[in-house]
Amino acid sequence: MTNAGIVKLSIFQFSLIYLLLIVVLAIMKKANVNQTRLLVVASLRMTVQLTLAGFVLTYIFENPSPLFTSAYLLAMTLFAIHRALSKNKWLNKSFKWAVALSLAGSGLIILAFFVIVVVRVDFFNPQYTIPLSGMIMGNAMTGVNLGLKSFKDNFSSQRKRVETLLNLGVKPRKILLPFSQNALETALLPTLNNMVGMGIISLPGMMTGQILSGTPPTTAILYQIAIMIAIATVVCLATFSALNLGIRTLYNDRNQIDFIYGN
Amino acid sequence: MDIIRTKDLVFEDFIRYPDISIEKGKVVFLVGSSGSGKSTLLKLFNATLSPSSGAIFYEGKNIDEIDTLKLRQEVLLVGQSVYLFDGSIKDNFNRFYSYREMNMPNEEEIKYFLSICQLDFPLETQTSILSGGEAQRLYTSIFLSFLPKVIMLDEPTSALDANNAKSLLREIIKLAKTKDMTVIVVSHDKSLSDEFAEVIIDIEGSKTI
Numbered sequence: 451m452t453n454a455g456i457v458k459l460s461i462f463q464f465s466l467i468y469l470l471l472i473v474v475l476a477i478m479k480k481a482n483v484n485q486t487r488l489l490v491v492a493s494l495r496m497t498v499q500l501t502l503a504g505f506v507l508t509y510i511f512e513n514p515s516p517l518f519t520s521a522y523l524l525a526m527t528l529f530a531i532h533r534a535l536s537k538n539k540w541l542n543k544s545f546k547w548a549v550a551l552s553l554a555g556s557g558l559i560i561l562a563f564f565v566i567v568v569v570r571v572d573f574f575n576p577q578y579t580i581p582l583s584g585m586i587m588g589n590a591m592t593g594v595n596l597g598l599k600s601f602k603d604n605f606s607s608q609r610k611r612v613e614t615l616l617n618l619g620v621k622p623r624k625i626l627l628p629f630s631q632n633a634l635e636t637a638l639l640p641t642l643n644n645m646v647g648m649g650i651i652s653l654p655g656m657m658t659g660q661i662l663s664g665t666p667p668t669t670a671i672l673y674q675i676a677i678m679i680a681i682a683t684v685v686c687l688a689t690f691s692a693l694n695l696g697i698r699t700l701y702n703d704r705n706q707i708d709f710i711y712g713n
Numbered sequence: 714m715d716i717i718r719t720k721d722l723v724f725e726d727f728i729r730y731p732d733i734s735i736e737k738g739k740v741v742f743l744v745g746s747s748g749s750g751k752s753t754l755l756k757l758f759n760a761t762l763s764p765s766s767g768a769i770f771y772e773g774k775n776i777d778e779i780d781t782l783k784l785r786q787e788v789l790l791v792g793q794s795v796y797l798f799d800g801s802i803k804d805n806f807n808r809f810y811s812y813r814e815m816n817m818p819n820e821e822e823i824k825y826f827l828s829i830c831q832l833d834f835p836l837e838t839q840t841s842i843l844s845g846g847e848a849q850r851l852y853t854s855i856f857l858s859f860l861p862k863v864i865m866l867d868e869p870t871s872a873l874d875a876n877n878a879k880s881l882l883r884e885i886i887k888l889a890k891t892k893d894m895t896v897i898v899v900s901h902d903k904s905l906s907d908e909f910a911e912v913i914i915d916i917e918g919s920k921t922i
Contacts, residue, residue, distance in 0.1 A: 610794035616761055617792050618856070619785035620812045704760055705781045 456663045468493075507580065516574035523583055527554050530591040538598045541696070542708075548695035553594060556688035557587045564680050585656065585677055586684050589641065593685030594692050597637035601693060604629040612707060622701035630693040637689040641682045648678065715770075716863060716895050717758060717788070722767035724753055730767075733914055740886055740896045742910040745917040751899040752793065754916060755865045758897075759790045786813070789861035793868055795852045797843075802827070802851060803836040809855050818858055829884040830854035831877060846872040850881065857885065863895040870902060878902065882909050 471493060478486055510518045531550045535541065541549065561583045565573050573579060605612070605626070615625045648654060649671075653661075657674040661667055701707045716737040722730040728750035735741050743751050756762040757769060760781045769776045776784055798808045803823065810817040818826070820836060827834065830850040843851060849872045857864065866885070870878035882898070886909060889896045900906060906913055 608796075610796040613761075613792055613794045614796040614852075615812055617759060617785060617790040618809065618813060618859070619782045619789075621782060624812065704763060706761055706763065 544699035552691035597633040597689035600636040601633035742906040826858040
């Protein structure tokens with residue numbers, strides 16, 4: 451990568467951007483949007499969290515070690531799992547494991563393919579593995595979240611359908627499968643729609659970042675296309691796996707469905 | 714011969730059922746005040762719920778040893794939660810039969826089962842325009858068309874007026890008699906049990922603990 455020189459921001463220059471928040475504050479006040487506190491908290495948290503991340507990444511880049519990369523990877527994965535689980539409190543214990551394993555497994559497989567097979571650098575090279583895994587895990591988490599939410603909505607609103615088919619002697623898996631197919635679709639659609647508009651409606655973040663830092667646009671688009679395909683795959687894989695493994699935890703060997711989880 | 718028999722049946726430690734025997738081919742009404750566990754008993758019979766203790770025997774065999782899916786197909790529960798798919802009456806037969814991995818009955822057979830449930834609609838009628846009572850009868854006719862060995866009707870006439878309720882049950886029982894089908898009915902309507910019941914089982918002997 452060439453570093454044809456991005457303008458290094460001085461702290462003073464950088465702090466000017468915070469002036470824009472005054473615009474948001476003013477509009478919020480005028481429009482009676484009572485989220486001033488959240489705006490302040492969000493801006494502060496973002497600043498602190500990213501500053502810390504900046505320090506940590508600087509340290510890791512200056513002292514590259516498989517240990518640091520793995521630790522960062524592990525922390526990111528655990529965080530993604532934690533977020534997905536805390537947003538879906540209705541999951542039973544085994545379903546939680548299904549979600550956790552699916553997220554971690556799918557994320558690692560796609561990341562490894564990207565870094566080792568496509569880019570062909572050392573898997574523990576922090577410069578590639580860390581940012582790519584962030585995008586992959588983050589999107590996998592959002593996808594799984596959407597999928598689980600849609601599954602649960604369907605499952606609880608269609609209880610009569612489930613009971614009816616159960617009484618008819620239909621296999622629980624067959625009864626639940628349409629809900630998970632639906633959920634998978636819901637999880638995938640935002641990513642696919644995003645791909646459709648890409649380059650026209652928006653220049654995506656990663657590509658913009660690379661161009662700003664001096665990477666030729668032709669290289670930047672190759673990375674962008676690659677990451678989009680990786681994201682679509684990881685969302686699909688993680689959601690499919692979480693739902694398919696998870697469905698099995700909703701009924702027992704007597705083919706009884708526990709509706710407590712659907713409430 | 715008893716087709717269903719229970720022994721020391723307890724559900725969730727608060728409903729204790731008396732021992733019950735149901736004879737094959739009979740029309741049996743289960744009575745008892747609300748909350749006495751009538752609907753629950755039907756769900757125990759088809760193993761969508763499990764008792765906390767005690768046993769249920771179907772054709773002499775403990776249902777714990779019977780494949781639950783097969784049991785449910787033979788001891789068919791027409792529950793209170795009526796569900797129909799979007800689409801026409803015919804579409805509904807189609808969907809339910811494909812879930813059961815069976816060929817759908819032909820139009821004449823479908824019309825026959827609809828007529829038993831006092832429904833005189835073209836098969837292309839959309840289920841979305843049916844009234845509550847009509848939907849309930851269509852639901853019942855679909856279940857009935859599977860011709861199970863035992864049909865369990867949980868409040869089958871809750872959305873019907875007295876006359877419709879009686880003719881519906883009369884026709885169902887007529888069909889059951891020709892097929893040697895056992896009919897188990899849970900109903901609050903005393904006039905129905907007075908007229909149709911061959912056996913009345915009071916599960917109130919079940920004391921609530």
